[in-house]
Amino acid sequence: MTTEITDDKKSRRLVFYDAGCRLCVAFARRFKPVLAARNFQLLPLQTPGARQRLGLSEAEWLDEMRLLLPDGRRFGGADALVEISRSYWWAWPLRAIANYASGRNALRAAYRWLAHRRACADGACRVRTRLTLHLPIVHGWSAWKGGTP
Numbered sequence: 001m002t003t004e005i006t007d008d009k010k011s012r013r014l015v016f017y018d019a020g021c022r023l024c025v026a027f028a029r030r031f032k033p034v035l036a037a038r039n040f041q042l043l044p045l046q047t048p049g050a051r052q053r054l055g056l057s058e059a060e061w062l063d064e065m066r067l068l069l070p071d072g073r074r075f076g077g078a079d080a081l082v083e084i085s086r087s088y089w090w091a092w093p094l095r096a097i098a099n100y101a102s103g104r105n106a107l108r109a110a111y112r113w114l115a116h117r118r119a120c121a122d123g124a125c126r127v128r129t130r131l132t133l134h135l136p137i138v139h140g141w142s143a144w145k146g147g148t149p
Contacts, residue, residue, distance in 0.1 A: 012041070015084065016054065016066040019044030023118045024065070038087040064115050078104070078111035 064077035085091035
């Protein structure tokens with residue numbers, strides 16, 4: 001992956017991802033050819049000058065993927081995915097969902113959920129949980145089952 005921000009008009013649709021996240025890097029590698037075919041350039045968020053160019057604070061810098069268009073518009077997270085989907089006819093279901101406020105909110109929530117847990121993909125935050133079923137104590141259980149109390 002190139003780590004230089006170019007001013008070439010054709011490659012100025014910049015998609016920034018977290019190069020410190022194995023899941024993000026895997027997605028970037030997988031989709032690089034598909035994105036490159038539509039003149040999207042993948043760059044790590046850690047690229048020198050990227051945070052300033054995107055106008056991000058230190059606190060929000062690595063929260064989500066970012067998209068920077070040639071006209072200066074910026075998108076993040078699910079909104080970036082929806083904007084990228086405009087370049088692919090086969091991504092129409094994503095755009096259709098995003099056309100409704102509730103659909104866009106659901107996409108944003110799903111993206112935030114995944115982004116918040118992306119380190120878990122490597123098992124880094126694996127928590128052992130056990131499903132327990134809490135049933136209320138039923139007095140006269142045998143009567144409730146049809147028997148006598």
